[in-house]
Amino acid sequence: MNLFTILDMACQAFPQRTALTFEGVSYSYAQLHRASLVAARLFGNSQCQAVALQDISSPAIPIALFGAAAAGLTYVPLNYRLSAHELSELRDRIEPAYFIETENRDAFVRACLDGEVPPSPSEIPINPDAVAVKLFTSGTTGKPKAALLRHAHLLSYILGSVEFAGAGEEQAQLVAVPPYHIAGISAFLSSIYAGRRIVLLPNFDPEQWLYLAHSESITNAFVVPTMLVRIVDHLEEHPEFDVPARLASMAYGGGKMPEAVIRRAMTLFPATDFTNAYGLTETSSTICLLDPEDHRSALLSDDAEVRRRLTSVGRPLPGIELQIRDLEGNPLLTGEAGEVYVKGDQVSGEYEEKTVISGDGWFPTRDAGYVDNGGYLFLSGRADDVIVRGGENISPGEVEDVLLKHPAVSDACVVGMQSEDWGEEVAAVVVIKPWLKVSVDQLQMYVQQRLRSSRVPKQILFHEELPYNETGKLLRRVVREAFRK
Amino acid sequence: MINIKPGAKLFSVACETEVMVIRGTGEFDLCCGGSGMATSTPEARHESATDMDGGTLIGKRYVNEDGSIELLCTKPGRGSLMVGNSVLGIKQAQALPSSD
Structure with missing residues (x-):
């Protein structure tokens, strides 16, 4: 059992079909297959234990991912946005590794695409329990943990959720999630197994996203909530932009989707099927789905x-x-x-x-x-994140949902703060819409009228924005610091 | 009889069929096209038995009745997959919307 089987089967079934488009250049399944075998030999000869990729999205990703699998090595995408110090710590943890970075990426891709395929490719290892992917979790608390995904886990997810060759040749998936996110790995596995062309957008920007959706006739997309917010904002601020006509299906996940945003999106994209996908790194991506029919109902x-x-x-x-x-x-x-x-x-x-x-x-x-x-x-x-106030469990989301319904509030984060009387008290950081005004008393009263008094934030601070990481995860740890005395 | 475990690749000696074991551990009488399957690429192939030529389809998962054996067809061929005397059926997957 090896992830390479996914690419092997796609190459067998439709070798000349386009697998991937990046910066206007297209690559067929046969090209990616060949390049991955060349990469496998390169990795094998290097005596490394892992293949690390520290870069934005590019054709190097599928070549490194499938090349590592074919060579029996672990693929480790690193978050290129981390500080030099953090990255060097992570790199120390995976040595000896074959490193693909922004500087050598083009040379690596070229060498693999143009290289000689080994005349008799060495046997592809079949151990289902070998570690296929190692992902450092985003570490919203403490030191990053290295999550291990074995070939059996990832293949089980793909076989259980994707129909082989289920996509028509006209289908194209816009991939805007970064490569070090689990969704950035499952996107490649799912799309290749389905036979759906992948179009890469390395640095998300709503205007670029909409441009590619039109120019590449995108039919499917996955976004994290912050991306959808920015796409929806952009379309509402620029009515001259057309909504991508062929976009049949849009999935979202990776964080909490505000109800108002999905409502706006469904209005703006009336012909698009929306799917909410909930999953974690440790579960090889999606484990729960809210399907298009559920959305409409x-x-x-x-x-x-x-x-x-x-x-x-x-x-x-x-x-x-x-x-x-x-x-x-x-x-x-x-x-x-x-x-x-x-x-x-x-x-x-x-x-x-x-x-x-x-x-x-x-x-x-x-x-x-x-x-x-x-x-x-x-x-x-x-x-x-649950706040325990005098033995009572309070979920921050419950209080945030109420604060977010206040017309002057654009964003809110509720955390626990130390309290001598209660153990913990409810505290909130709130972002106010620039043209509106509201006082702490008014917000406390607003919550009081809608929830039990134990839920009313004892302290409310007004900030210009909340701290999110680049995949849209709210950093509550940072918010908590604001209430630490 | 052939000894299988998850992850193993099996080859038909009667057609081009190749499968990967998804589920199933131990000794089984696994056949394709009427002949026992092999654990490596066969050097020569003989004809598929005429009543065993239902064929295999790439990407389909083949299962026995109690679900103890599951094989993924990674290369199609003319033979039918069997365990003992029963032909393996195609596992019907629930259609799911794309979520990645």
């Missing part, structure tokens, strides 16, 4: 429970079992809030440092949430 239904599902992350994939458990690990009932646990062949739950998966295969996601009567999962934040 939620928008049109008179039933409050169905309408609410627009803020749900949907139901588990066929190969995933899901449970909500309390702090002691006991399963909870429908509607009860606790921590999300998942189990399935695609779930790794394993880091270089430790395994957090239980003996019977259950993985604690550290996400908090509940499941409704229809089996739809609602997330309320990270389990670690």
